[in-house]
Amino acid sequence: MIGLIKNALKRNFFELHFQPVADIKSGQVAHYETLLRLRLKNGKLIMPNSFIKAAESFGLMPQLDRWVVKSTLEIMSNHAELNTFINLSGTSLGDENLLDTIEYDIRHSDVEPSRIGFEITETSAVKDVKLAECWIRRIKNLGCTFALDDFGIGFSSFSYLRMLSVDYLKIDGSFVRNVAKDPTNWALVESMNSIAHTLGKKTIAEFVENHDTSIALKTMGIDLGQGFYFGRPRPLDLIPRVG
Structure with missing residues (x-):
């Protein structure tokens, strides 16, 4: 897999x-999220959950993140209607x-x-709140926005949120998927939204997969859904609203 990643780069x-x-x-549509895929010579599409962990383990994520940012900016330069958020790996935060x-x-x-927006996961941010806030501040000083992804995984403590100047909290899909049917998930999502x-x-x-879920989130006052x-997720040329 490492050889495949290096060759793909x-x-x-x-x-x-x-x-x-x-x-x-x-x-x-308010904006889009940029998602990375790896295309093999035979046309097969490899999803990130198959290569991200290997890339993180062998220190390749900064190279991948650099490629994603650069490529996204090139695409946005040619598509004035495209507003998008870019994921940053937690392992990249240590690379100044x-x-x-x-x-x-x-x-x-x-x-x-x-x-332009950027996303880091809650678990990555909590590991080193000061480092995460450094990234957030410097990128926001450019005029970009920032989101905390997979929010709710660290539900035991919200004190760190006061230290992170993110603009959005992305509520983890594990809470959202059955929110219309599960009173516990409803209460948790409603609480996170209120906070x-x-x-x-x-x-x-995240993980808004049907009309009932959408209605439940609307009732709670959630701002955006994905x-x-x-x-x-689709290649840009298959998205009719953009470009």
Whole structure:
């Protein structure tokens, strides 16, 4: 797998897909999330859960994140209607050279920074809150926005949220998937939404897969939703609303 990743970086076998994130009330697309895929010579598409752990274990994630950011900026430069969020690996947060490179690429791009967002997982941020906040502050100083992904996994403590100046909390899909039928999940999601709004942050619910879930989230006052109900990840040329 490591050889496959290195070869893909060298020969440009990686590609980007985009999944819509929609306004819960209107159903209109607010922005997209950039998602990484690896395309083999035979055309088979390899999903990130098959190669990300290997890349993290062998220190290749900064290279992957650098490729994703650079490639996304190039695409956005040619598609003025595309606003998107980019994932950053927790293992990349310790690479200050990567942060310098991201800042440089954004400053020297013709893409308006307000169109760009970044995401890190809650578990990555909690491991080193000060380091995570350093990244968040520096990237937000460019004019970009920031989201805390998979929110709710560390539900035991919210004290760190005061230290992280993120704009969005993405509620983990494990809480959202059965929220319309499970009173416990409903209570948890409603609580997370209330906390987020109290702290001045917007909420994004992951794994919105059907109408009932969408209605439940709308009733709670969740701001945005992401999942197959609003659209699957697709290459840019298969997304009619963009470009």
